[in-house]
Amino acid sequence: MAQNASRRSLLASLATLPVTAAGVIPAVATAAETDGVLLAAIDCFRNAVAAHNAAIAADDDAMERYEAPEFPETLYVRNTDCGLVVPVGYSGRGGERRYFKEVTIEYLRTVPCERVVTHARPATMEDGFTEKEVTSGIDILVRHTREPWPEAQARADEIVSAWDALQAELQRRQDACGLTATHATLETTQLAYANARDVLLETEARTIEGVIAKAAAIMECCYPGADGEIDFASDVEEAFAGPALALTLTRNLHKLTRVA
Structure with a gap:
């Protein structure tokens, strides 16, 4: 769900949801009493998908507004740092400059420099x-x-201070563009989506109309629409953990055929 491909497929499915729903509900209405629990789970799932789509769109908009600060020169490894600590990470910016990563910086924060x-x-x-x-x-x-190693400790303190200043600036910019808030909402709606999805998969369809309604709700979530840019199979695998989807429909259909 976190990948852009899944985001786009969910957004595309949201646009087609009323059309699909209109085609399914009349057929299921005759079995509403028998499949009432399932229909409630489907409604909950559709609402969760819609809320998550809206959160994704808001998060994408905030990301467009976000501008990351420059990486501080202080955090790049200097030739004189070789005896201080083994640095971790490479910038990948042309000359592959080494830089201090968080794990090393936290070590410098908590462990005094000694020789x-x-x-x-x-x-x-x-x-x-x-x-x-x-x-x-x-x-x-x-x-x-x-x-104690005063010279190394002074450099370590400089590195830690630069890192803390960078984190504060990152947070300030994320707050300013709304990214902090949209990330929180996105996480909440992702959990709600996952819960609604799991309930839908676990809720038994007691009629063939219920099986069709469950499959339709799943298609609404994953089918990319007319443009076909998103691979349906991989989207289903990501959104429904693949086998869980096949199992729920197979179990429901098998039980119905045994009853018949």
Whole structure:
């Protein structure tokens, strides 16, 4: 449902929905009492599709208005950063410039920058060595400690600050063009659509008219219309998880033939 192809097919189906519905409902009306639960599920599904279509259109409009900020120069990796942290990510902008990604930046935010300092001194008899070993001059005691690294920490703080400023600007621009609100609405309508779809698939058709009505509602959602730009099979696979659609219609038809 999130892909543009599915968005366009849903929008196209919305335009044809009243025509299709007008052709189906009279035939089903005779079985309204028997298939009342199914008809309610179909209405709920159609309403969910319409609401989701409207949310998609609003989100597309907001996206058209949105202008992303420039990626800060501070977040690109410098030659002097090699000892700071292993950077992650490539810009893909011509020269494949490396940049710090969020996972690395969050590491820099939470873990202080330190460097390993090596301490070495000649061994002494107090250290447990013999006089011969000490006078030989070849025995050196070595230990390593981790100490704060001010220069690296200053660079890490610069990177984190630039990232936070970028996120704030992204959010400001998304709020200003309405994208934040449309994203939230889109998520809500997507969940409502998924729930209505699942209820429709799980609701049994008790008459052959009910089976036809269920199939018609599905076609309304997925069929691309006269232009045929969207592949029907792949759209059904995405919108209805393929096998679930085949199973619900097959089960309903099989049960009806057994009853008959």
